[in-house]
Amino acid sequence: MSRNPVAAAAGKFPEDVVRFDDVSMRYGRGPDVLTNLNFGLAPGSFHFVTGPSGAGKSSLLKLIYLAAQPSKGLVHLFGQDVAHAPASAKPQLRRRIGVVFQDLVLLDHLSTFDNAALPLRIAGRKPADYRNDVAELLTWVGLGQRMHAMPATLAGGERQRLAIARAVVNRPDILLADEPTGNVDHDMAVRIFRLFVELNRLGTTVLIATHDQDLIARSGRPVLLLENGRISPKPAQGPLA
Structure with a gap:
């Protein structure tokens, strides 16, 4: 598996943030x-x-964000063996991971704004400290005029974009996205991908599960291919014109 090129150039190989050993x-x-x-x-x-x-693909993501356990092998997160981590440590590990679920998992009793801000509230931040940041992010994903709407009134693509905003709002150490562009049009898919790229530039490790071969081809990013329960890495290809 390729390493961070900056760290490699410096002669340092940081520990993987995710490691599967015979899982x-x-x-x-x-x-x-x-x-x-x-x-x-x-x-x-x-x-x-x-x-x-x-x-x-979804099962792989579940193992990483601790929604499932392996039947064999070890999963390490941030250098910690999850199987032997104390129960009290697991919520802290989850808070370092942003997830775009395929079924979205929005809270219907909270507004668009409050759904997006939920990870910040859980982290103990005050609304005055994050109000502008959340509003800016919602505007970026096309929900600037829907901040006070309830999830039940949002269209499918709007709910998808809200789930993405919630996953990235606290700049997680790891971002997992399960078919994040499945319910949006091409232009919005490109915009969302740009958001993921910018988050990655800030240091977030990104793993996207998708069937969108056009998005994969245009991204120029490396691919993990899952077939028959086994994984094989594919080298990155240059982005298409």
Whole structure:
């Protein structure tokens, strides 16, 4: 797995923020959906994960954000073996990870603004300190005129953009996105990708699960290919014109 080029040039190889060691996962007594995965994500890296439906992309993300446990092997986050981490440490680990869920998981009793600001509230920040930042971010994703709307009144694409805003608002150390451009048009997909790129430039490690081969090809970013529960890295290609 490629390392951070700046660190490599300095002769330093930072510990992966995500590391899978011989990880397999199954649901109940069913067959493995992920089999013997060995890979790492270096700090500040940007990858796509792709593969056919049912290949295990969402399951892979669940293991990283601690919504599921492996049936075999070890998952490390920020250098910590998750299986042996105390229960009190896991909420802190999750707070360092922003997630765009495929089913969005918005809170229907909170406004658009309050949904987007939720990670900052949980972190203990005061509304006066983040009000302008949240408003600017919502404007960036095209929801500047919908900040006081409730999720039930938003269209599918608007809900998708709100979920993305909530995931990135606190500049997480890791951003996981499960089909983040599935319900938006091409122009908004490009705009969202630019947001992810800017977050990555600020140091966030980004992993996007998607079927959007055009977005992957144009990005020029490396790809992790999931097939039959196994993963194989593909080298980055130059972005298309």
